[in-house]
Amino acid sequence: MKIGELAKKAKCTVETIRYYEKVGLLPASSRDNINNYRLYNKSHLERLTFVRHCRALAMSHEEILVLLQARNQPAQKCDSIDQLIDDHLQHVTVRIKELQKLEAQLLKLRLQCQTPTDSQHCGILQDLEQAIEDNSTDKNFSHVAGSH
Amino acid sequence: MKIGELAKKAKCTVETIRYYEKVGLLPASSRDNINNYRLYNKSHLERLTFVRHCRALAMSHEEILVLLQARNQPAQKCDSIDQLIDDHLQHVTVRIKELQKLEAQLLKLRLQCQTPTDSQHCGILQDLEQAIEDNSTDKNFSHVAGSH
DNA sequence: TAAACACCCTGAAGCGGCTTCAGGGTCAAG
DNA sequence: CTTGACCCTGAAGCCGCTTCAGGGTGTTTA
Known part of the structure; x- marks a missing residue:
């Protein structure tokens, strides 16, 4: 199948697939001799699906690579996966x-600022000028992304 | 004061301050005529502190710029801030x-995978190959960052 | 007085995980 | 034979910094 079909089946964009190939999450596929289009089979789809599931769980590429490797070494103990x-x-x-x-x-x-007034007296702005209790948020960021 | 002192007072790095100047969260400071060092005063510290508080609340630069503007127009109504x-x-x-x-x-x-076995039979890997219920996480990302 | 060290400067590149853009080739339908 | 859907590549953009390379300045100490 061509990249568009793979993308549809894996519910991602073609750009994402090309990107995954570039960064090594997917192996380079074979190509159509005539037009150089990428050609995929079932095992590509399985691997891509695996990757997308991991991403849906907000795993990093690094983490996913570890899992993919484990998947390819069936005899290995799975402690590291756990x-x-x-x-x-x-x-x-x-x-x-x-x-x-x-x-x-x-x-x-x-x-x-429950009752809107003018900016000069807005409690919100006043508060933002004061110190906020030290909470160390945003300092030792874990790797899972934020709110914007 | 010089940039290092400002950084210490605002609890951020000097690099962050220079970056904020570049992207317009801080106005360009005056400079020491002799050595071209940046020179700051109390009002710079106040503005930087304001910005850092907003960042600690995970606001985007865009949002912060809106608040800074409101802060400079004291007579304006504060509905938009709310x-x-x-x-x-x-x-x-x-x-x-x-x-x-x-x-x-x-x-x-x-x-x-409660009881570690080999990768081949690891329930985790098997699960990751199956479909996961559609939850649309990671699709319409809000702007607040994740876990890595 | 010279070396060591802390501090300052600039501009560019790197991070992650894509998305978007520019500029083009391929292919089936009407 | 043109339209429109699909494919290709490489580079740049997004965000909020951080890091790096390569240098100048200023104080302290041997």
Whole structure:
């Protein structure tokens, strides 16, 4: 199958597939001799699907590469896989807590200006000029992405 | 004061300050005639502190610029400020929910391999090859960053 | 007085995980 | 024979910095 069909089946864009090939998450496919189009088979789709599932779980490319390698060495013990998932889970949990702190701070901030007035007296701006309790959010970032 | 002192007072790096100047979050400072070092005063510190507080709340530069502008127009109504905070809060809340879904999926995944075996039979790898219920995480990303 | 060291400067590149753009070739349908 | 859908490549853009390369300045100490 051609790249467009693969993209549809894996629910991603063709650009993403070409990008994955470039960075080594997918092996280079064979090519049509005549027009140089990339040609894929079922095993490409399986690998790509695997990668997309990992990405949906917010794993980094590095983590995914480890899993892909493990997948190719069936006899190996899977302790390292368990560890990787545990570590990643930890990242996500940490990030959730960070964002919850942030949410609480923003809620508090928002309450500073319940009744709209002019900027000069807006409690929100005044608060943003004050110190915020040290919470170390955004410092030792875990690897799971944020809110924008 | 020189840039190093400002950085210390604002709890950020000198590189960050130079970067903020470049992208317009801080105005260009005056310079020492002799050695071209940047020279700052209290108002720079206040503005930088404001920016750092906003960043600690995971606001984007764009959002911060809006707030800085409002801060400079004291007579203006502050509805737009309230709206901005509300919107941002919404981003954060959405992102938390996304990450919580993810956390649940990862926990479930982790349970697939309670007793370590070989990769070939590892429930985690098997699960990652199956479809995962469509949750649309990672698609319409809000702007608040993730876990890595 | 000279060397060591802390601090300052600039401009460019790197990070991750793509997306977008510019500029082109291929192929089937009407 | 042209339209439009699809394919190709390589480079740049996104965000918010951080790091690097290559240099100048300023104080302290041997």
